[in-house]
Amino acid sequence: MITTTALTKRYGDFTAVDQISFTAEPGQVLGFLGPNGAGKSTTMKMLTGFLAPTSGRATVCGFDVEEQPLQAKKALGYLPEGAPSYGEMTPRGFLDFIAALRGLSGAYRKQRLDDVIGRLQLEGVLDQSIDTLSKGFKRRVGLAQAILHDPKVLILDEPTDGLDPNQKHQVRELINAMAKDKVIVISTHILEEVHAVCNRAIVIAGGKLLADATPAELEARSRYHRAVSLTAENPEQAKTALADIADIASIEIDPQDRRLTAFPKPGKAILAAVSEALSSRQIAVSELQLEAGRLDEVFRSITLAQQVEGRA
Amino acid sequence: MNPILTIFQRELRSYFATPVAYVFIVIFLLLSGAFTFYLGGFYERGQADLEPFFRFHPWLYLFLVPAVAMRLWADERKSGSIELLLTLPVTMWQAVVAKFLAAWCFIGLALALTFPIWITVNVLGEPDNGVIVAGYLGSLLMAGAFLAIGACLSAASRSQAVAFILSVVVCFLLLLAGFPLVLDLFRAIAPQGLVDAIAGLSFFAHFNAISKGVIDLRDLLYFVFSIGFWLYANAVVIDLKKAD
Incomplete structure (x- = not known):
């Protein structure tokens, strides 16, 4: 059309x-x-x-x-x-x-x-x-x-x-x-x-x-794709709890709202492992979310890469 | 319905949607009256004709027609409606012609409203009404030529003020082209052929001929071609400038 x-x-x-x-x-x-x-x-x-x-x-x-x-x-x-x-x-x-x-x-x-x-x-x-x-x-x-x-x-x-x-x-x-x-x-x-x-x-x-x-x-395409974010009373404790999961590539804690995000290794699903690790150590979590990916981040990475390329 | 007619109607209505149209008509009528009676010595001449009425029309149009024309395209460009108009199923030509005709019709209406002076001269004496009709025709054609210039230049700028000043200057030069002031200057430096060509461009010469009742095809064609030329230029300018 x-x-x-x-x-x-x-x-x-x-x-x-x-x-x-x-x-x-x-x-x-x-x-x-x-x-x-x-x-x-x-x-x-x-x-x-x-x-x-x-x-x-x-x-x-x-x-x-x-x-x-x-x-x-x-x-x-x-x-x-x-x-x-x-x-x-x-x-x-x-x-x-x-x-x-x-x-x-x-x-x-x-x-x-x-x-x-x-x-x-x-x-x-x-x-x-x-x-x-x-x-x-x-x-x-x-x-x-x-x-x-x-x-x-x-x-x-x-x-x-x-x-x-x-x-x-x-x-x-x-x-x-x-x-x-x-x-x-x-x-x-x-x-x-x-x-x-x-x-x-x-x-x-x-x-x-x-x-x-x-x-x-x-x-x-976002690095947030299939990442798991959660809010815990004590994010540092949660981070330690998740440190042993093999499929997690990295863990970040947002300095502003203290929200923890665990990024999976490429192609891996980590939600089940994360929730199991948390419950086995009895860490209280007020919110747990599987991320679809963040468009704004993809948008930035695509368009900024182009700008850099354009200048070179 | 024909797109030209549709746009024509919309444009003509838009003149009367604001007080501008009425202000224009009142100013036109007042000034044409004042020029006729005070500067033209309508009564003192003791002749039953409208020569003192038509004599000042070129000067009247010099300022009033660009005032009508300045908004034609400058406004469309400023508001962005030009993008709407030209992406509707109309051609550039239809848009240019329709907008021109609406403005011309509006000026024609103002001119028609000077009819009391025609009645007056018929009451006072026995004028040659054929000459008067020719005078109105010449006046209308000249207004059309001024208007086509103004329409073209209004497409060149987003600013109505700039469009107005440009049109006045160009119209002024075209008026002056027939005056000894300009012609003598050229006579001193240019061959006779060029001087004649410049004189031939003058609105005055052609308008005066028609308004004296001598309807020569060449004078009519001069105005028709002027209008055609400037409207063609109008379309070209829109095409060049619509992107920015």
């Missing part, structure tokens, strides 16, 4: 996006992860046909965004960064305008308008000018605009940026509800969002595609 082939954007000597290639199929919620300025937005702008790539190509539903821009634009919905719209208009007028440009008419138009207004809970603000709306409502108006024509491909640039936790939750629910038969690409630098909505994550930094995996696979 979306393919990019060696998609590249250069500004003079600066390469904003460097040969990014990927394919996304319906049902996938693809998260673009990366630090600020990594090239996420530029990639999206090329996918939506706003910017022309320097080289490489992108297709949406089989239409090349440069050669058949109108067909590609018809097939996709786009929420640009910051959810821009026309501030002097009301959400009603704005959505009518979008509906007209999207060629919606008759009963279908009314059905779609009712659907997005309901989904995004815009009833209360329909006749207020967009300028006077809160950030959350502005973002929702932008989302409503993007999904109005029920596009097969949805591209959302930082859809939850600047929203409060409840609003973030709503937007994520909305994305999950639509995910079944669409390709959805979202960009974010919020890692919890990847967990909440994405079933695939692409890490971009310095314009390069550094990783393309499911969130679980990314977590598996």
Whole structure:
């Protein structure tokens, strides 16, 4: 549904996006992860046909965004960064305008308008000018605009940026509800969002595609993957108790919250051994957790490695 | 519905969503009246025509049209809505033409609201109404040319103020091109052909010809081509500048 082939954007000597290639199929919620300025937005702008790539190509539903821009634009919905719209208009007028440009008419138009207004809970603000709306409502108006024509491909640039936790939750629910038969690409630098909505994550930094995996696979790269963390009254005592387990590679105690983490040797499971060692020595533990892996740590190691490489 | 018509309607409505449109129309009407009666000596001339009315239109447009044009694209770029507009299923040309036509229509409306002076001159005497229609046509075409310049330059900057100043300067140069002040200067240093070419660029010469009732195809084409040229430049500038 979306393919990019060696998609590249250069500004003079600066390469904003460097040969990014990927394919996304319906049902996938693809998260673009990366630090600020990594090239996420530029990639999206090329996918939506706003910017022309320097080289490489992108297709949406089989239409090349440069050669058949109108067909590609018809097939996709786009929420640009910051959810821009026309501030002097009301959400009603704005959505009518979008509906007209999207060629919606008759009963279908009314059905779609009712659907997005309901989904995004815009009833209360329909006749207020967009300028006077809160950030959350502005973002929702932008989302409503993007999904109005029920596009097969949805591209959302930082859809939850600047929203409060409840609003973030709503937007994520909305994305999950639509995910079944669409390709959805979202960009974010919020890692919890990847967990909440994405079933695939692409890490971009310095314009390069550094990783393309499911969130679980990314977590598996973490040194915290399958580590065991626990909180004990006396962490030093617990550390001694665990010292004999052969499969443990190292044990660390967090200097701040005194939480102990035991890291396994590669490929080993240590949870059973740890809990047995603790109970046999009757060490009181208030909390014990098997870690899945920490995305923020993986994210840091992937993107920082790229920066070091870039400087060398 | 045709995308041009849809964008045109949205744009035209947006003028009236704020008081700016009304302020513009009032200023235009007041100034055109003041120029006609005080500077143009409408009554003193004792002639039933609108020559003193049309004579000052180039100067009026010099400041008022860039004021309308400055927001056309600068605003879209500043708010980021240009990204929304150009990723909807419309072509660049449709967007450029639709926004231009809406602004032109708005200026045309302001011009149409000067109709009382037409009635006045018909009550006071027996003017040649054909010349007056030609005058309105010339005025509208000239406004269109100013507007196309302003639209192009408003795409060059995010700042409306910069867009305004640039447009005024370019329009001023194009107006002055027909004046002896400029032409004499060039006559001293340049061959006659170049002097004629510069004089031929002047809005004044073409506007004056039309507003005297002489509708020459060349004068009409001059304005039509000017509008076409600057709108083409407008699309090119948007393409170049939309990334930053």
